[in-house]
Amino acid sequence: MSRTDRRGYQLELRLQTRSLREHPVVTDLLTAAHGEVNVEVSGRITALSTAANPHQSRRRPLRVGCSVGHGLVGAGTLGCFLQFPKQKGAIGVLSNNHVLAATNLGSIGDPIYQPGLLDSGRDEDRIGTLSHMVPLKEHNLNQLDVAAAVLDPEIEVLGNRLPDGDIKKVRNPSFEDKFLAKIGRTTGRTQGELSVTELDGLQVDYPIGSNEFRSFRFSNVIEIIGTKHSFSAVGDSGSMVYSPRTRIGYAMIFAGSETGVSYAIPLPAALDAMEAEPLDGTVER
Numbered sequence: 001m002s003r004t005d006r007r008g009y010q011l012e013l014r015l016q017t018r019s020l021r022e023h024p025v026v027t028d029l030l031t032a033a034h035g036e037v038n039v040e041v042s043g044r045i046t047a048l049s050t051a052a053n054p055h056q057s058r059r060r061p062l063r064v065g066c067s068v069g070h071g072l073v074g075a076g077t078l079g080c081f082l083q084f085p086k087q088k089g090a091i092g093v094l095s096n097n098h099v100l101a102a103t104n105l106g107s108i109g110d111p112i113y114q115p116g117l118l119d120s121g122r123d124e125d126r127i128g129t130l131s132h133m134v135p136l137k138e139h140n141l142n143q144l145d146v147a148a149a150v151l152d153p154e155i156e157v158l159g160n161r162l163p164d165g166d167i168k169k170v171r172n173p174s175f176e177d178k179f180l181a182k183i184g185r186t187t188g189r190t191q192g193e194l195s196v197t198e199l200d201g202l203q204v205d206y207p208i209g210s211n212e213f214r215s216f217r218f219s220n221v222i223e224i225i226g227t228k229h230s231f232s233a234v235g236d237s238g239s240m241v242y243s244p245r246t247r248i249g250y251a252m253i254f255a256g257s258e259t260g261v262s263y264a265i266p267l268p269a270a271l272d273a274m275e276a277e278p279l280d281g282t283v284e285r
Helices: 018-022 024-032 267-273
Strands: 002-005 008-015 037-041 067-070 080-083 091-095 111-113 126-133 147-151 179-184 188-199 202-208 212-218 221-226 240-242 248-256 261-266
Touching: 018 024, 024 037, 091 126, 179 248, 188 261, 202 248, 221 248, 248 267, 261 267
Parallel strands: 008 037
Antiparallel strands: 002 008, 067 111, 080 091, 091 147, 111 126, 126 147, 179 188, 179 240, 188 221, 202 212, 221 261, 240 248, 248 261
């Protein structure tokens, strides 16, 4: 019942389907209540619960956009899958130095986990080992925040598959193809627009431990602004930025501002530094 005015209470009736309006029980009730019934069709009603973010859970086979990280890191994002021409048969994953190498604190051979430790990753969630990294420099301009890990032989992957289709190729970003997307561990798939292609002198603060920050300066940075919401958030570092129209991979997220602007490094330069190429097609190992 609902209290409506000084006349007292009226009866409220909710039907899951419109067809129930003609049910004998309903028509008898309406007659007995002399019209003092408010009838509305609610549709199906379900219990509200907290849905787990699929990008933060354990994913086997591995896929682009899921939670990943070094043992000294909370969690970042698996950007894309790699193959190494100099390491025949090896398959790897690409992300940031601060995700896979703990901002220079990691060493080659350290275990990498999926999901990351912030998402309840444990020893049994190991997927491979840190294999490549570009050290971040405090007193010089940095071009890249990138690292890679080689997967353990038993780990299966889905390849560079995205909701918009498989990635076709990688290139440096261009305003001719400025509408972009990414899939990240925190915010999932988001869309944005390229705003700057070569931003220099960008200072980025990196958390080291619980209360310490260390600043690094970058050049040749790509800037992206979300079209509806922020393009990325904390935990999306490492996400591959691509065009949903052409399915070309352009960049990799590594930082963001308090105003919701995202910053990325060029994907071709990141791959060259890792001596790697994008993995082609679906691979089961």
